Amino acid sequence: MSQKEKIKQYFQEHNERITREVVALTSRLVKEKTVNVVSAKLPEHPYLKFRGEEYRCGNIVKEFLNNANIPYQEFARMEGRPNIIGTLGKNESGKRLLMPGHMDIVPAGDGWDTDPFETYEKDGKLFGRGTLDDKGPLASILVAGKIMKELGLADELKGQLMLAALSDEEAEDPDGIDYGIGYLLEENLIDPTYSIIPDIGENMVNIDIAEKGRTVFKIIARGKQAHGSTPERGVNAVYMMARLVKEIEKMKFDYTPHPVLGHPTLNLGEINGGAAPNIVPGSCEITLDIRTVPGMTREKVIQQLTNLTQKVQGEFEVSVMSWNEPHAIDPKNEVVDAIQKNAREVLGFEPQCFGMGGGTYAKTLNVAGVTSVGWGPGDDEMFHVANEFVDIKQLVDFAMMTCLVAVDLLN
Numbered sequence: 001m002s003q004k005e006k007i008k009q010y011f012q013e014h015n016e017r018i019t020r021e022v023v024a025l026t027s028r029l030v031k032e033k034t035v036n037v038v039s040a041k042l043p044e045h046p047y048l049k050f051r052g053e054e055y056r057c058g059n060i061v062k063e064f065l066n067n068a069n070i071p072y073q074e075f076a077r078m079e080g081r082p083n084i085i086g087t088l089g090k091n092e093s094g095k096r097l098l099m100p101g102h103m104d105i106v107p108a109g110d111g112w113d114t115d116p117f118e119t120y121e122k123d124g125k126l127f128g129r130g131t132l133d134d135k136g137p138l139a140s141i142l143v144a145g146k147i148m149k150e151l152g153l154a155d156e157l158k159g160q161l162m163l164a165a166l167s168d169e170e171a172e173d174p175d176g177i178d179y180g181i182g183y184l185l186e187e188n189l190i191d192p193t194y195s196i197i198p199d200i201g202e203n204m205v206n207i208d209i210a211e212k213g214r215t216v217f218k219i220i221a222r223g224k225q226a227h228g229s230t231p232e233r234g235v236n237a238v239y240m241m242a243r244l245v246k247e248i249e250k251m252k253f254d255y256t257p258h259p260v261l262g263h264p265t266l267n268l269g270e271i272n273g274g275a276a277p278n279i280v281p282g283s284c285e286i287t288l289d290i291r292t293v294p295g296m297t298r299e300k301v302i303q304q305l306t307n308l309t310q311k312v313q314g315e316f317e318v319s320v321m322s323w324n325e326p327h328a329i330d331p332k333n334e335v336v337d338a339i340q341k342n343a344r345e346v347l348g349f350e351p352q353c354f355g356m357g358g359g360t361y362a363k364t365l366n367v368a369g370v371t372s373v374g375w376g377p378g379d380d381e382m383f384h385v386a387n388e389f390v391d392i393k394q395l396v397d398f399a400m401m402t403c404l405v406a407v408d409l410l411n
């Protein structure tokens with residue numbers, strides 16, 4: 001029997017046991033409040049000593065890998081924020097497939113019907129913060145590794161399958177210091193050939209091969225303060241900004257539509273101005289989240305925003321708060337081929353390539369030269385919302401696909 005036949009048969013015969021194992025592991029991970037917020041927001045989460053506290057999930061991951069007899073390495077830029085990488089296979093072919101899941105989560109937020117950190121099952125779905133993003137998919141990957149080991153296939157792999165539980169995906173401090181994938185790549189601690197990132201939802205029907213650039217711009221309107229009883233002596237920066245905001249709402253970027261990514265987007269997400277009712281506001285600022293497509297440079301976007309400010313009366317200052325480039329990879333690559341072929345055979349459909357406005361590890365990895373795509377279980381509308389859930393059958397299917405794709409890519 002071929003390796004892939006063995007995998008398919010095993011999943012068929014042990015479906016119930018595998019399902020229980022994935023659900024149990026996900027539920028244990030969800031119990032740990034590995035909430036990652038920027039440092040400025042830490043006081044809102046008094047149960048946290050530091051951002052993320054991913055070691056809480058890291059301990060569970062290490063216990064699981066130990067029990068499964070899978071060797072692992074641990075890398076941490078800071079104690080308490082580990083990255084754990086279990087390795088299967090021999091590295092004879094020189095090919096390494098990285099399957100990462102992140103251990104941190106966004107805050108629970110309001111609106112939950114039940115305790116966000118205690119999972120429950122209903123209609124084939126598993127509810128709880130992180131069941132989809134990203135603890136459920138992480139559990140799938142770990143269980144897939146354990147099954148490869150049980151079947152004796154792990155040692156037959158000519159390349160290496162890297163099962164990674166990573167820190168620090170959900171929030172980035174203004175200092176830009178990364179404790180997760182960025183740290184591993186900057187320090188040359190890992191060198192994968194391929195990567196599949198199960199952090200996009202899309203119910204496994206779409207493969208993310210392109211992501212827009214994520215940028216944040218700030219615009220400040222500069223007026224002149226005065227006493228609120230004599231507004232004629234000041235220049236009201238809020239009025240100035242109001243005029244500019246009208247222009248921004250109508251703004252059209254100068255760009256060429258991208259075949260996969262389409263059009264850029266702009267969101268005016270914050271506005272701040274004024275200090276008290278009896279003061280004419282001397283300044284007012286807005287921040288814009290702009291998602292770019294290839295061809296839109298930093299200079300061009302600054303120029304367009306500056307041109308816009310010149311259309312309205314007043315003094316404005318445009319600056320870039322953060323900038324990252326869009327990326328798009330050729331859809332004809334081994335990773336996409338392996339996913340499509342196995343999905344066709346086992347899941348009965350062929351996932352299609354598409355581009356996203358959101359960002360995942362795939363961008364960081366592609367920029368570092370690793371052929372990476374986003375692909376995984378769950379519904380994309382369930383990210384970062386109350387009553388987050390994941391489809392349990394999809395978690396099990398994803399575990400099986402991890403095994404099958406690894407066999408194809410690494411042998």
Ligand SMILES: [Zn+2]
Pocket residue numbers: 102133134169199
């Ligand atoms: Zn995520």
